[in-house]
Amino acid sequence: MTVRTPLPHRRAFSLAWPAILGNITVPLVGLVDTAMLGHFSNATHLGAVALGSTVLSAVMWLVSFLRTGTTSLVGRALGSGRDDAAVTHAQRAALLAVAIGGGALLLQWIAVPALMSVLAPAGDVRDLAIQYAWIRMASVPAALVTLVISGWFVGAGDTRRPLVIVATVNVVNLVLDVAFVGGLGWNSAGAAAATVIAEWLGLAVAVTLWWRAARPATRAAVRRWRGRGLRTGWRRLAAMNTDLFLRTATLYAVLTFVTAYGARLGPDILAANAILMQLMLLASYGQDGYAHAAESMVAREVGRRDVPAFRRAVAASALPAVAIGGVFTIAYLLASGPFLAVLTSLPEVTAAAQEHIGWVVWLPLASSAAYLFDGVFLGAGRTREMLVTMLAAALLVFVPALLAGLAWVDDGRNHDLWRAFLLFNVARGVFMGIAYVRISRAGRWLDRAHA
Template sequence: MTPAPLPHRRAFSLAWPAIVGNVTVPLVGLVDTAMLGHFSTATHIGAVALGSTVLSALMWLVGFLRTGTTSLVGRARGAGRDDAALTHAQRAALLAVALGAGALVLQWIAIPALMSVLAPAGDVRELAIQYAWIRMTSVPAALLTLVISGWFVGSGDTRRPLAIVATVNVVNLGLDVAFVGGLGWNSAGAAWATVIAEWLGLALALVLWWRAAPSSLRAGARRWRGRGLRSGWRRLMAMNTDLVIRTALIYAVLMFVTAYGARLGPEILAANAILMQLMLLASYGQDGYAHAAEAMVSREIGARDVPAFHRAVAASALPAVGIGAAFSLLYLVASGPFVSVLTSLPEVTQAVDDYIGWVVWLPLVSAGAYLFDGVFLGSGRTRAMAWTMAASVIVVFVPVLLAGLAWIPDGRNHDLWRAFLLFNAARGVFLGIAYWRITRRGAWLHAAEA
């Protein structure tokens, strides 16, 4: 019997809009950095790096609003239960509103407290607090947009999320140039550009959902009472708890990298901010096939078709590794032009040159982690994601960092990036082991009820 072909075309049709949309996300950060690198000082670059770290931490922690919605909606629609899919999305929207309101209330205490940990007292800290407070006004819009994007991806539609994120980032980019390069508003200008763009993005997302949804779903969206929204929260919260733990761990590592650089001086902080932007550019590009895998496997698990599930994983795997290798090659041969676009400050450029080698290899060694993230998210195996992330931090990142600081006399920032590189490699290895174990037990459908 001839084996069924791999769904390469389907994977590509889902992946390319996600790749294009994802790559535009760090491009906004690159424009922020470039504008400040050419029209401001290392102090403002560092302030945006610190402020963005805090805001990104929040958005990553609540990223379950997108990923959890994708998984639940995809599995429900794969099982032919569109009304259940809408109920999942409505619960997520209610949660997004509650979290956005809570964030607006708590920001006045939480942001200064976090900044006191991340940076010593001085101009960088004060500017970072100002930047973060401005950015917080866009959080409710961003959270609701995550839910709508999760619905689209779970429905096998990555083109509308592309339209949303592209619009947000093009508006953000244009306002960045106007506010920072034109009006000289420095880090505050970069923050206001993002706020305006995020609210416009939510408006577009709502319009796109309404126009795409069939009349039965639009009628259900109008009706909130009698839809069972008071029940069904336990499963949603259990999945979200796993994702919060997993995301909190990875962002604790990223925040540590930023905070550690701040302690080494403003030049190292600014250099690490640029290196992080390059890392994020590659990671968002690699996430395209992770999103494709997430969308495909959620539908196949919902349909209880395990062979099709494995074919979807295989169709996403080779391109995911190829994209990682392409980014590594690009950074190997063209890191100089990238850095020159981002900053013209000689001391920052020199610091970036000293450490760029670690970022060159990050896309390739991280390919497995990004792919399996999509597989485990789509299949609802969030518990495995939490424990493998914990293992990567406890077993790899912390010991490698401490060993480097104690025994390898090549500079503390090198030790930091070495540990970060191996941490990302370990994530892929541990998730790969978990994938093999679940497959061997034939247990992929055990988390399939949506």
């Protein structure tokens, strides 16, 4: 008689719940900015923050490999008992974060106006968006190094300390937003300044938490900055990060198109889409909780070369991931009105958001498979498949669906946009599911166990 090993549901849940809470607080930076400006300012400042946040999000999304790549490499190294290699991976990522952050500060004076000229026509919205982005750029170096530290924690199977970090950032941002926007009337500039202060304080908290949690041997390894292990291995890191960068760039190109297209449809549609995008991001970060759990467990089991445990980790994360998507869909279905009322009291913006919110209602459930497989493939280091499936979803589904809607469906251009975005997220899950089956049949999940 064969005794089945139980699925690691408790382990998955212990990793997922702090990640869910922490991830949900991440878009609160945008939600708080949106809510404060939606009540204490006007559609011009609200649209400016939407466009300015697009630029900042571009930087953070495009370098999100600093977190995901660190988690995958550190998790697999720790899983195989190579603690020094894990430290070296994190050191390389930290050096890269500092370099990218410094480069962003130098290039912002040219890059930000150039990007804004593409995203919006000349006028008050564009000018205020440039000002907002320039202020927010001061937070980038702190945010990037914090990504690396959070990546270490998740790779080490610790999602509670990242929760403390993001909670600190968002509580401080909330308090300062109320003071700067609601109290002092600094509008979009005040929202940007609040975020800058919060991000640097978050980095201080992250460094403190890491140092206190690290073992003496780990601290000693960190001090060896000039060791041979740090001077080598950059090619492997570059290959993995290039896949993740291009994959994220593709995703962000789709999201940026949604914002830019809305800007061409008028300030009310732009502001409404900004609110709908915040609701979508809120759900996506919540769904990423079990993706982070899968990522952490998969990285460890791949490092240990334990295929049965790898499969149990995926199974333990799958059903809850879909269930969380369903919960968000039901919540938005039943309470979309109150959600919109919290975010804005502008009548024209509210009306435009209510007209199109149906697409956002179904996005969490439709996207659940994509978020789960993101965690699985990241943990296993299968970044090339992530890139290929993202490109396929964008080029073979999003673009054709948008063009078909514009040509043949007579329900408004913004409806065409959101329909194509919904189908894009469904396609991501389907394509990665096909890749998962193919790799499983070939028995190749351990190919990158010691990367």
